[in-house]
Amino acid sequence: MNSTVKNIDWISIKKYEDILFLFWKGISKIIINRPWCHNAFRVETVKEMIEAIDICRDRKDIDVLIITGYGDKSFCSGGDQNTRGLGGYLGKDGFIRLNILDFYKKIREIPKPVIAMVNGYAFGGGHVLHVVCDLTIASDNATFSQVGPKVGSFDGGFGSSYLARHIGQKKTREMWFLCKEYTAEEALKMGLINKVVSKKQLEKKTIEWCKTIQKRSPMCLRMIKRCLNAELDGQHGLMQLAGDATLMFYLTEESQEGKKAFLEKRNPNFKKFPKFL
DSSP states (O other), rough: OOOOOTTOOEEEEEEEESSSEEEETTEEEEEEGGGGGTHHHOHHHHHHHHHHHHHHHHTTTTOOOEEEEEESSSSEOOOOOGGETTTEEOOTOOOOOOOOHHHHHHHHHHSSOOOEOOOOOEHHHHHHHHHHHSSSEETTTTTEOOOOOGTTOOOOOOOIIIIHHOOOHHHHHHHHHHHOOOEEHHHTTSOOOOOEGGGGGHHHHHHHHHHHHTTHHHHHHHHHHHHHHHHHHHHHHHHHHHHHHHHHTSSSSHHHHHHHHHTTTTTTGGGGGOOOO
């Protein structure tokens, strides 16, 4: 497994076939556990990750989420080509899916920070996976690449438009057209990732960042994530931002006055609350 920090006893939240789902002091970790294929995902892998991230959203004792791959050679190499069929990836149920897109959206939607802990290869859909995460910390042996055109695939969504917001249009086209591989230091210089550390220090530094995040206001983190997402996510992003704005308003005395007045069958007195210019 990844180099582990001393004095951290990760607790398994739930047993899965393709992932490890762990917890420690407000921090959750999803580990893609398919090292024999460089942690490539299949339909079932993604289903498990979607269920896990939904659990993270609902649990009040989880503040921040780490996503990584098993071992120290690969973060994620994208979709498992051995399970690829016509139109997507073939699940055990016989249906073709591209459900990794649903997981990307879950990362954007969860109102908690998500950190990609990149421990080796981040290729194809695995590269998009780290791009979609809020922050990326990589080991010095990490390698980044978009390989879709090599295997007859592409990502016209977050894997291109959102990527361009990180590194610019020219560099994004270079990544997709040439399918070059980039070192962790090159990725850092182009603004693709946030931090590079040694393999031995990867989990330690990631945990340090998690602990720092845990000291910050959860509502502020939630709202800034929504605001940053809203520009790119269109009406869906605006809906989520508006939903959280409504949540904040529901916490105010002014909102509570409306509810109380309705239940008490009287007219609300909103004039007693201050007006802001």
